[in-house]
Each structure stands twice: as structure tokens, then as C-alpha cells.
Amino acid sequence: MSNGNPYYGGGGGGGGGFVPGGSPFGSQESPGGGRKSRANQTLRPVTIKQIIDAAQAHPDSDFQIDGVDVQAVQFVGSVHNQSATATNVSYEIGDGTGYIDVRQWLDSADDEAGKTSGIEQDKYVVITGNIKVFGGKRHVSAQHIRPVTNHDEVYHHLLKAVYVSQSFRNPNGASGGAGAGAGAGANHSDYAAAAPAAISANDYAHLPPLQRKVMEVVSAEEHDDGIHVSLVSRRCGTANGEEVMEAIESLMSEGMLFSTIDDLHIKAA
Template sequence: MWGRGGFSESNFEGGGGGFLHDTSGGGHGFGSQAQDTKRSGSRSQSMMSVTVHQLVNADQDGDGFTINGKEVHQVTLIGRIVSVEESSTNIMYKIWDKTAEPLNIRKWIEVDDGSLEGDKRSECREGVMVRVTGHLRSFQGQRSMIAFGIAPVTDFNEITYHLMDVVYTHLAITKGVGGQSKSLATGLVNTEASHSHMGLSSTQNEIYEWILHCPEEAGISMEELSSKARAKSLTTHQVRQVIEFLSNEGHIYSTIDDDHFKATDG
């Protein structure tokens, strides 16, 4: 699917298309580096699966963006790194997904980044396929992203899953596709296999599954997660460590407050 041609722009003409999981949540500004890197704020918004083409064609109103009339908050995309420029404070990636020209994506380097984060940065080099989560911004007419998560794609089933998600959500917005169609579409991919790409430990994967399969609109609460964890001889502290990891990686996000979570693929 990424070998020859990839996604064609003609597949998503007319306002640039649109791919949205959830229309709830407020906007997020880009007035300062502190805002861009504030993870608690980042996790509180809804998540869109998109292509670069959708981002560069999104409608803009002030600091906010819409795709097919739906507000754009957090976004996630998959593409190949074509260039990397690193400074003492940030890394600028150019990422290409074959739907438009490469997009500039900036990832700030935080002073408290540990060795794990450093190892991850070293893996994100030219030619590597990565998943990026972050916020869309515009400066002097040029679209870019501020990333709060970027990680190599280790299982190429993730690309298929992402593109199916993009197609489904586009149809859900423009054609009014319902829940049964979503089940049929997502059923084409083995869900368990699609999660294994994330390279999670068994504990991380188990907690992620609890979050993913929670039917509540507001997501699963920290209290419920802790209760489930106690049955597995896990402490609340261990659960919070996993939650922070999953949030920073863009696998989950907080909803009504900092103690309720949903999976971005849910």
C-alpha cells in the first residue's frame, strides 16, 4: 500500500476530506512552547486519524481548524521520515505519507526526558516509518505539527489499520456511516494483532485493553483501573506509570478530567 503511489489525493477531494473519531472537546492554542508541550492539556482533546493532505487542506478560523466542519484537536498520522534536523531544544522532522508534500513536524526536547526517550529519538531517523500524534498549527500560511509523541512503526499492519481508520471516519462524516458499518470495517483487521505493533509489555497491554474495551462514553476511571489492577497484584503507582506511558505515546487520552481515559483506536 505504501510501495507504489500510496494514497491518491483524488480519493479525498472536496474540502480535503475529513477523518474524525470524536467531535467532543475544546480547542487548543499554540501561543507558546509551554502550551505545545503541556501533556495534560494535550491528552484532554479528541483524536483524529488523518493524512497530511487533510491537514494542509483543513479550514482555518483563527487558531482553530476544521475538516468537513468538524473541529481538529489532536491528530495522528503515519508517514516516512525524509529529513531530521536536531537542535538543543527541539527536533524538526519532515514526514511524507504520499498524499501531499512532506509536512514539518516539531518535537520539543524536554529537560526531564530520560534515556528511554533518547533511545526512541535515535530510532526516528531518515527512511523510518513512524506514527506521530500532536497538534496542527499554521504560521505565515504554512501548516505544520507540534508532536507530543513519535515512534517507529514496527508492525506494518499498523499502516493498514491506520488507513482503514482514516477511510472509515471519512465516510462516517461525509456519508453518515453507522455503527454496524464500523463493526464490519474494523472487523477486517485482527484487533489483537493491530495492538501488538505498539511493542507494549504484558502489563502495559493488559491495562491498554481495559481502557480500549470500556463501553462508557467518558472512558474508564482511574478508580476502576486501580480496582482491576489490585486483582492482578498491581499497585496504583504501577497503573499510573503505565497510564503516563500510554498517554505520552498517544495510545490513550484523558476525557472529562485527568482520571478518565479512552483509547485513541477505540
């Protein structure tokens, strides 16, 4: 990952970065002995399932993901429904892990024209905002929504969400791989189904090592929907996440993998 990435140390225009090892968010001990993070000063990459499952001790407290306070979140998903009123635009967004309502408030009709530009049905968007609850239902109040112009950003965001989550769950082996995640009690359902049984590597012996590993992981998944690409990356162990995505794209171009319920779930041909 590049040091210029806003989710890692040295990026983000001076905000606290997500740094492997030690304490992401610059965590501090609260008077009660728990972790207290600079939640309002950082932007956390997440999946929709993480938003839905985020804990809240009481209605006035910050939400927590992986036991760490979080307020500003960023996620990537596709637009499924869209509606507008005089004061806000609402979207239903899905990312392969779940669906959530997103609301963006408007100051005027001209504001709507500017804020909704390029946001279309079934297109991927990047959303930055805060987790809110209204009428007993959780949603995201969006500060900014923009269309995805390079589809690699979808996969890259998921890898960042996995990386940051792993850094909290396993601070002594921040990025880790499949083994590190299991040792830290990582919840694989944040990204896909439970771990399947391993299969023999003999069927893919002719492939380069990383592509062979990807095929072993994907072929072992028995669910009809296939496996989420972020979980494939995690199960490939110590391999670089971007290299895993390149291997997946290469295998798809060769017809050995195909997408299923969306662009983020894949299955062996």
C-alpha cells in the first residue's frame, strides 16, 4: 500500500492514520480501562455489514467496530434504489455484505443537482458519512457521495477495510493473513461465509503460485453465491492484496473464475 494512502500513516492530510502494529487510531486508555480512540479525527474504511453490526452502548454513545469508537466511515457499494424530497436524497446501497440506507441532506434544488451528479442506478459509489439511527432504523448520513470511476477502487477499498479490521483484532500482526485472522478471532462473516475445507493443489499445479492459491481458495468454497474477493485475499496468507486482485482478474480473463451475485463474489468455472 502506498504511503500516500489516507488510511495509513503519513496520509489523510494530517489526520490520524491507520498504522499496522502498535495502536491504530492512536488509541489511548480511557479512565475505565477500555480503549478510547480519536474517532472524530479519523476516517474508517468499512463494509456495510460492519456498519450494521456496529455496537452502541447507549443511544448517545459512539458506535464501535472491533471494540473501537468510530464516527466517520467510508464504504463503497452500488446504488439499488434512489428517492428525493425537498430536503434530502435517499439511496439504498449494497456492497455484497449487506444493504443500508444512505441519506444526503440538501440546501436547495441547485444543491441536489450538484450532489447527485453521476450517481445512477446499479453504479458503484464511494460514500463518506456518519452512522445514525432514526425511528429505530440504522442509516448513514452522508457528507459526500461520488461515483466510482475506476472499478479497481471497489476491490481496493475492501482490502483496506480488511486490513484495518485485522490491525485492531490482531495488533501484534497487523496485516497478517488467514492464519493471523483466525488466531485473532476475526469474524470472517464480515466479508463472506465461514471458512470451507481445503482442497488438493494438484488440479492447479500448472498455474503460477499465487494464481494456484487463489484457485484453491475459490474452489474450496461450496456456497452457491461463491466467495467474496476480500476473503480470498485474506486466505491467500502473506500475499500482497493488490497482487491477489491482479491474479483474480487474470483468472477471470482466462475463464477460470466468474462473478456470481455481484462483481465482488466469484466462483470457479
